[in-house]
């Protein structure tokens with residue numbers, strides 16, 4: 001029995017989003033499990049199903065006999081009004097039963113622009129928005145994912161947040177829940193016990209007070225015996241943890257329509273703008289033999305025609321050559337494609353890419369992030385102009401003609417020269433092509449360069465958490481300078497320049513470093529009709545501005561304000577391993593343009609060594 | 621070796637469109653470890669072609685696809701392997717070897733049979749059933765088709781090979797060739813118009829029963845199911 005009628009399914013786009021029934025989806029007898037959990041990605045099915053973390057937890061939860069985990073996604077904008085009008089409750093794809101019948105609703109929060117979708121999921125599930133209004137029989141709403149490293153703007157909508165990697169503590173939570181059910185204790189009592197597990201943040205158990213200038217004065221627990229310092233959960237041995245042998249295979253084409261092999265977690269690089277690079281420290285590699293076995297198992301169980309490696313910086317994986325050579329041989333035998341994103345361009349990668357891609361159709365990707373060496377030192381991006389030009393020369397000599405370049409605008413201390421450096425660098429790459437490839441050998445056509453810029457948004461737990469975000473007007477001016485610099489180049493016809501929307505960067509900036517006082521504005525924006533804010537077609541900046549205005553939110557306080565070195569941040573009670581002292585040191589070093597070596601070269605004492613694993617102890 | 625596979629599709633999978641069914645079968649071949657032949661090049665694809673796309677919402681007892689195998693262990697093994705990796709509602713019904721020179725499924729199609737029932741499980745309205753004999757005996761059944769540029773008049777009658785309407789079920793065998801393909805619901809719509817009753821396509825569940833090729837001549841057709849063109853292996 002499907003939750004939606006035939007009439008509805010025949011009237012909406014891609015009805016396969018709502019019917020479940022996919023290969024490797026798990027259906028259990030609901031009377032034979034103790035705990036039912038909805039695993040939700042608050043965006044459309046194709047995005048949610050592409051997320052590795054969701055597949056890992058789905059598979060891990062369902063490996064427990066007493067638990068049935070189902071998937072829950074945001075209904076698309078065509079179905080949403082129908083469900084409201086006909087009062088159809090949001091349902092899990094597997095049972096097609098209301099989310100409300102479940103014990104837990106676990107929401108993965110991957111980007112700030114999904115906050116209104118979280119409210120949509122709650123409302124359509126008929127679960128009260130605010131945790132304090134929920135009854136004993138409402139599902140416990142849990143949040144996880146990178147945005148929980150500053151959960152404050154959405155804190156009141158969640159019963160608790162799971163801070164860190166999901167593999168470690170859910171079993172304990174489930175056992176605690178079973179005990180709580182058996183003993184008939186209250187929801188609040190259960191949450192207090194959860195808070196004591198470590199790694200768990202129960203917002204209702206803490207109070208925040210503010211100074212006159214709007215900054216935070218204190219963050220305190222309002223019940224005894226719970227921690228005011230919450231350390232993230234971390235998997236100690238990544239070759240000995242749960243990984244999905246048989247991920248769910250969607251019927252419709254999703255963004256990641258392939259087997260995804262996570263080769264390591266964390267990143268040694270320490271780029272100062274990058275939140276992921278700090279949150280997932282220290283780097284932990286997976287054993288190459290384990291990865292080989294896992295790859296074969298997953299290909300066999302899914303039938304996918306492509307496999308992709310996943311990590312923040314694949315080139316830093318110590319056994320990359322061994323793994324890639326194995327995959328090339330296996331995949332050739334099985335007629336499977338390999339996709340290798342984010343490889344540093346060197347002899348090895350050019351050779352490998354030549355084997356797995358069509359040189360004519362594929363492009364080289366560089367992410368210098370900034371246009372001048374000065375600025376790259378400020379952001380600690382250890383990629384030099386020489387690296388880029390050498391890599392490009394090598395690839396051009398091997399037939400490549402397409403180049404993609406990624407930059408950021410609005411970085412702290414950025415000057416006009418830094419921005420103009422983007423056009424100049426793109427032109428140098430074009431010149432490199434014409435110097436390297438003689439006219440008669442340009443059988444794949446002339447070089448084509450695409451330079452893209454995004455706007456920099458300071459994020460918590462980075463050295464730039466103190467930095468002011470550029471204003472919208474600055475962003476526009478910077479993009480204009482960048483475009484002019486591209487146009488002024490000798491090879492400007494070979495260079496295409498793209499830039500991102502500015503409005504949405506402002507909203508992302510507010511949420512990223514926001515506090516508890518934003519929640520009413522998020523609710524208000526949602527009520528006005530904001531939904532799917534991550535999609536440019538549906539993003540309504542005007543409604544967001546109205547909501548902020550009505551709720552008395554001072555936008556510059558959150559975005560363009562430079563934070564005092566001693567300010568208490570809304571996320572300070574969380575601990576991702578990297579200490580605030582270390583970040584402060586890095587912020588000051590960035591102002592001087594001093595580069596910090598990566599973890600492979602030298603330990604800089606960031607604090608993450610306290611977890612006792614990874615690169616901090618196994619330097620090659 | 622060229623092999624023709626007959627499959628059925630029922631239940632929630634009826635909402636999966638044709639292109640996704642194609643992707644579904646490609647992945648199924650891999651999961652079942654069928655030794656299928658691939659094209660060459662950087663992104664090799666399986667040599668696979670379908671007889672006729674089935675519209676979203678339709679069910680089927682008799683759809684076909686052709687594949688090319690490098691090695692095999694007989695038809696039964698192929699059918700069992702594939703059925704062990706199907707989702708509920710999808711089933712492999714048959715597999716036959718195609719002799720050399722047999723046209724592919726798409727080019728072979730001449731006709732298809734369908735049943736149409738009301739989704740709410742009720743009988744066809746009395747006014748419609750009572751008009752059936754008169755309607756189907758008429759010399760021509762003209763419908764108008766909207767195209768991008770203008771409206772076309774089409775006579776369905778020559779494309780209807782067999783048709784019957786009982787109280788709860790409409791059955792027909794109609795032209796499915798690329799030149800004269802018609803839909804079962806077009807006949808029903810014409811009938812409802814004839815009876816003066818409003819027609820709503822969404823109310824009807826269409827099931828394809830089988831797909832046929834013409835082994836006879838145009839004048840003396842002899843329709844056989846697409847899997848009768850091959851031999852068991």
Ligand code: SF4
Pocket residue numbers: 281282283598599602603604605606607608609615616
């Ligand atoms: S403690 Fe040292 S090696 Fe470990 S992550 Fe931090 S900087 Fe890198």
